[in-house]
Amino acid sequence: MDYWTAVGEVYNVTLSLSFFILALLMFYIGRKGYKLNNRYGGISSILCGVCFIIFGYYNSLVRFFPYPYNGFMVWWIGIILLVNFSFFKLIKREIKKTELKNESSVIENEKKTLLARYVERLTKENPYKEKITLKMEFIRKSFHLSGFLLVLAYFGLPFLFPVTRIISDGVIELIHNIEPAYTLLWGDLSLFPFTIGDPISNQLAVFYLTMMALIGALMFAIISDLIRIMWGPEYSFFNFLTRSMLRNKEKNAAGPQIYIITGFIFSYMLFMVNLLNILAVFSGILIACLSDAAAALIGRKYGKHKVKVRSKDIKSVEGFLAGMVVAYLIGLILVGPIYAIVGAVIFFITDYFPIFTADNLLNPIFIPIGIQLLAIILGLPMGW
Secondary structure (H helix, E strand, O other), X not given: OOHHHHHHHHHHHHHHHHHHHHHHHHHHHHHHHHHOOOHHHHHHHHHHHXXXXXXXXXXXXXXXXXXXXXXXXXHHHHHHHHHHHHHHHHHHHHHHHHHHHHHHOOOOOOOOOHHHHHHHHHHHOOOEEOOOOHHHHHHHHHHHHHHHHHHHHHOOEOOEOOHHHHHHHHHHHHHHHOXXXXXXXXXXXXXXXXXXXXXXXXXXXXXXXXXXXXHHHHHHHHHHHHHHHHHOHHHOHHHHHOOOOEEHHHOOOOOHHHHHHHHHHHHHXXXXXXXXOHHHHHHHHHHHHHHHHHHHHHHHHHOOOEEEOOOOOEEXXXXXXXXXXXXXXXXXXXXXXXXXXXXXXXHHHHHHOOOOOOHHHHHHHHHHHHHHHHHHHHOOOOOO
């Protein structure tokens, strides 16, 4: 084994260990949340931990990325840890300054900084709400538009290459421009797995870079979320960026962004080992993103016929109908009219029946699997 092969193995082992460590932490907070009577968040967090164990074993046996992209991901994790640690120290210093000012009883008229206002709001009022405003709900659901970004990354548009291919070509040009520095850090250019102009290389770049975007987003969100759970919401950088839109279900448990990204990665991983059709995967992703958002927003705004689901949450008939219509339309566009029915039905089942499990985790996993199973049974092609 030469030096750079050994370096690649170290990066791969580090990435696998990262998933196993995240799994242990999710089991810890899931058990804690369950004991503190947040069964929904506790069980959902534990299921995420199970997924992380699967991700770790998959990376150990198959690998999510070739070298040097596994190294890029490890560096990304290191940067996220550094950013979150720095933010943690800033908030801790701001809290200490606030405490000293309160003890001194001196009235100061200086203008408060953004961090000071943030800390004051998070420490003086409970950031976890039973019910958030419609405006906050809309802001939360706007994150679901990330599904469109994934479609753009993988497929592009009729007049645009996939974003991942553009990024891949840009990286190749960059490393050629900085060849001495790149060779020092990552080895000879011949070790780089992708080339410009080769159709097979371009397709592989789209596969791997889409997964890299998913795992990179997961790491960015989950490290900050673990800090929120273990030390408090005021220490969470992600919480700072999203202006603390938290619900009671997220107390002592992971946030919905963790569940939905975990589901995305799980389904996309099954596609990469040829168990799922990519159209089924993106049907599940877009239904999980857009149907859930439509159901929540339409239900909040126009829902008049209330329904108590099995988790004891109060939803509405109008919300269910909006979600199922959007789910069917997404399926109709991507996989055709027959398989679209499966997507809409599974969306309804995961929205109504689960008692202690987040639909954000279930939808992007079970919808693609359901569509694929029906395709195997019927033998009909997906799409148009």
